[in-house]
Amino acid sequence: MPHSAARPPALDLIGISKRFGAVHANRNVSFTVAAGSIHGIVGENGAGKSTLMSIVYGFYRADSGQIRVHGTEQTIRTSQDAIRLGIGMVHQHFMLVDTLTVLENVILGIEQGFRLAPSLAAARTELLRLNQDYALDVDPDALVGDLPVGLQQRVEILKALYRGAEILILDEPTGVLTPQEADHLFRILRTLKAEGKTILLITHKLREIMDATDNVTVMRGGAVVGTVKTTETDKSQLAEMMVGRKVNLSIAKADRTPGPVVLEGKNIRLVDRRGCVLLNDVNFTVRAGEIVGVAGVSGNGQSELLDILAGIRRQTSGELLYHGQALPALSGTEAARRRSQRIAHVPEDRMTMGLVKPFPAYESAILGYHHDADLQGDKGLARLLFDRKKLIARTEGFMTEFDVRPPDPMLRTSLFSGGNQQKIVLAREIHRDPDLLLIGQPTRGVDIGAIEFIHRRIVELRDAGKAVLLVSVELDEILSLADRIIVMASGKITGIVARADADERRLGLMMAGEAIPRAAGDAA
Amino acid sequence: MSTARLTSLPRWVDLGLLPFLNLSAALIVSGLVIALIGENPFEALVILVNGAVGYQEAIGYTLHYATNFMFTGLAVAVAFHAGLFNIGGEGQAYVAGLGVALVCLGLPGWPWWSVLPIAMIAAIVCGAAWAIIPGYLQAARGSHVVVTTIMFNFLATAFMTWMLVDVIRADGQQAPQSAAFPPSTHLPTIQDMGAFLGFDLPRMPLNLGFFLAILTAILVYLYIWHTRWGYELRTVGTNETAAVYAGMPVPRLIIVAMVISGALAGLAGINEVMGVQHRLVMNWTGGVGYVGIAVALMGRNHPVGIALSALLFGALYQGGSDLAFEIPAITREMIVVIQGLVILFCGALENLFRAPLEAYFKPKTV
Numbered sequence: 001m002p003h004s005a006a007r008p009p010a011l012d013l014i015g016i017s018k019r020f021g022a023v024h025a026n027r028n029v030s031f032t033v034a035a036g037s038i039h040g041i042v043g044e045n046g047a048g049k050s051t052l053m054s055i056v057y058g059f060y061r062a063d064s065g066q067i068r069v070h071g072t073e074q075t076i077r078t079s080q081d082a083i084r085l086g087i088g089m090v091h092q093h094f095m096l097v098d099t100l101t102v103l104e105n106v107i108l109g110i111e112q113g114f115r116l117a118p119s120l121a122a123a124r125t126e127l128l129r130l131n132q133d134y135a136l137d138v139d140p141d142a143l144v145g146d147l148p149v150g151l152q153q154r155v156e157i158l159k160a161l162y163r164g165a166e167i168l169i170l171d172e173p174t175g176v177l178t179p180q181e182a183d184h185l186f187r188i189l190r191t192l193k194a195e196g197k198t199i200l201l202i203t204h205k206l207r208e209i210m211d212a213t214d215n216v217t218v219m220r221g222g223a224v225v226g227t228v229k230t231t232e233t234d235k236s237q238l239a240e241m242m243v244g245r246k247v248n249l250s251i252a253k254a255d256r257t258p259g260p261v262v263l264e265g266k267n268i269r270l271v272d273r274r275g276c277v278l279l280n281d282v283n284f285t286v287r288a289g290e291i292v293g294v295a296g297v298s299g300n301g302q303s304e305l306l307d308i309l310a311g312i313r314r315q316t317s318g319e320l321l322y323h324g325q326a327l328p329a330l331s332g333t334e335a336a337r338r339r340s341q342r343i344a345h346v347p348e349d350r351m352t353m354g355l356v357k358p359f360p361a362y363e364s365a366i367l368g369y370h371h372d373a374d375l376q377g378d379k380g381l382a383r384l385l386f387d388r389k390k391l392i393a394r395t396e397g398f399m400t401e402f403d404v405r406p407p408d409p410m411l412r413t414s415l416f417s418g419g420n421q422q423k424i425v426l427a428r429e430i431h432r433d434p435d436l437l438l439i440g441q442p443t444r445g446v447d448i449g450a451i452e453f454i455h456r457r458i459v460e461l462r463d464a465g466k467a468v469l470l471v472s473v474e475l476d477e478i479l480s481l482a483d484r485i486i487v488m489a490s491g492k493i494t495g496i497v498a499r500a501d502a503d504e505r506r507l508g509l510m511m512a513g514e515a516i517p518r519a520a521g522d523a524a
Numbered sequence: 525m526s527t528a529r530l531t532s533l534p535r536w537v538d539l540g541l542l543p544f545l546n547l548s549a550a551l552i553v554s555g556l557v558i559a560l561i562g563e564n565p566f567e568a569l570v571i572l573v574n575g576a577v578g579y580q581e582a583i584g585y586t587l588h589y590a591t592n593f594m595f596t597g598l599a600v601a602v603a604f605h606a607g608l609f610n611i612g613g614e615g616q617a618y619v620a621g622l623g624v625a626l627v628c629l630g631l632p633g634w635p636w637w638s639v640l641p642i643a644m645i646a647a648i649v650c651g652a653a654w655a656i657i658p659g660y661l662q663a664a665r666g667s668h669v670v671v672t673t674i675m676f677n678f679l680a681t682a683f684m685t686w687m688l689v690d691v692i693r694a695d696g697q698q699a700p701q702s703a704a705f706p707p708s709t710h711l712p713t714i715q716d717m718g719a720f721l722g723f724d725l726p727r728m729p730l731n732l733g734f735f736l737a738i739l740t741a742i743l744v745y746l747y748i749w750h751t752r753w754g755y756e757l758r759t760v761g762t763n764e765t766a767a768v769y770a771g772m773p774v775p776r777l778i779i780v781a782m783v784i785s786g787a788l789a790g791l792a793g794i795n796e797v798m799g800v801q802h803r804l805v806m807n808w809t810g811g812v813g814y815v816g817i818a819v820a821l822m823g824r825n826h827p828v829g830i831a832l833s834a835l836l837f838g839a840l841y842q843g844g845s846d847l848a849f850e851i852p853a854i855t856r857e858m859i860v861v862i863q864g865l866v867i868l869f870c871g872a873l874e875n876l877f878r879a880p881l882e883a884y885f886k887p888k889t890v
Contacts, residue, residue: 310769332774353769355766356758363755367770368771386751388750
């Protein structure tokens, strides 16, 4: 690095510790971020990345330790302090007002004086300069709500730059982007780096670390495992550092000839109350012993499709055939009926749908199956009451089989980590031996160790002859699990390809909405 | 039972010390207010406690008031577990009193034990009827139950005034009240029950309704935490999206919760109208529905907590009456102030002492 000799490090963290009650979120964290570099921070959920960045950005204060910014020790009490020191943050969930223009969003909170016009005029000049310098390509007068997510993210970057950020922290920035948009983002980050900015990239995607960063710090259990030069490491070494043991990143999957069609969707169409077409003429099949992956950027109709299949939402028109029989139109309890017909559903958002956070684990572990006769008392009036021993025994079974930690059925659901919560949901849903498993974002917010486990279980189900429909925004996940891939964009299927014919570039184009003529070998 | 661990505090601190500190804080501030109007707060406290639990009749009155508060507190709690804030216990109880009165007046000569089940059904049906419309409007139209149940309280007042003035007012009397119920329909009082068992007790309003309330609290506990239907109720109240995901009939559950809530509030009519008043009088509820909200809030919507806080409010009510009688400067309104302070410290400021206690009892590990 040519700069490092001349410039002090942009950020120097020395012995940062932070504790929340009994949880040691950061233990003696020390590392140095060279000025003008892209520095990656990887770690599983709960490794302490977010806490650390919250400390740097002034949301929390460290219990002990020092932060040096550009060589000088600083106390960062609030995010205003951080901004003053030239630290900017792009959050995972954008902090933008949809109904304001880009320009208005950028000056929000730092407008000067009583009248808005002078602030806006000054900001416009500055914004155009930033736009040009960093090739951000954002129209200052566009309404933020009208912009695609990729551009909204650039508005967030603009906000930080406008506030004078020299050090830019990006928290999981590619979660909502297509591969092409992500590539564009990384090009922007390289331009920023070339202009001397320092970038901290928090991610769990090892590929991005390898592609974009100069150095990478790996965290586990609140502590730094090591900081290495990206050129001197590789994915499997990083994964091992993150998890603390050897990790198998690719799932072994034998070829299997799929069986009869289990689920067929015919001309599924969904129009919402405002007349927006959310799903347009969707046709597909899922066969026994086959994993069908639904790829697409988040928000292109996959979630709605999953809801319709699970009986949570009614399609406007079109027909669903399950084992050749039409599934009836929605009544209030159709989701329960479908579950009793061996259609299991692992929802995309387990925190708002799949679990009840304040319930103890043993109550979340029966959600949707709470009428099971084998959970109630044995005879007489006792049949009106739950038999708690049976509830707890069932949950204990799940916890042993799926290695849920801690294996405590009485623990509040929200206190389990994302991976362990997901294991509870998955265990619950496959407990009744379903014929069809609908599964959305199976590994969102799940740590690498658990990802491996969950992926293996999904493949086992397929090998046992179950039909699996997998919705995921993680292309890597789709590519490593699916036998056949459906790509959706703007509520339409833009392509159905066999796994063998799919690669990231081709899927990426289809995700961007370019319908690709079906190759001869593609199954319908 | 939802015994999920929510706090790092030892159980005795969470359930014993914390409420004690809250209550003490409320009493200290009440003492300051009493001192401010020139009365001796210690003397007032002695009168209050003595008036609430100091002699047999006092205990009888305290328990009687607590019975009403238990019914209305349970009513609020059931709705609360379904995510609904039923403010309408007052109106539901008031209208249920009408059902009780019609049954008692319509069955002269029947012994109380044969009238009681019918009167209970009437109370349940009338209380539920007054709650089902707000429940339906919430479930089907999204009209907020807080708003609609308040409206239904006003409707209940107007409806009952009309009934008492124009429809069931006893012939030849001016007061807007029904005729007295036949004595055979009166619920046995604790004095009657004591005499049956050979004890000599003074006359007080405590009656069979008290035991009904305890039975009801047990049933509510079993329903909410030990049945699949209570599980559905709590799921809807905690996370409606998860309820939809699980295939629960959400609108029906909301209506059912309101019906049960209204029925529970209605049972207060058994205790008060059939047990004590022995006739239907104007505004017989006197705010029990509203106190039930505070009771449920303070009892954390758990039947045991509700029983305890109903007892506390019963004691405040009864002791407060004695206090207002003994020290004229302390008016009934002042008693309401003290009740308000108890609600403030035990309900709204429930967590005031939690953080310091948590810091003090923090596990000294890791």
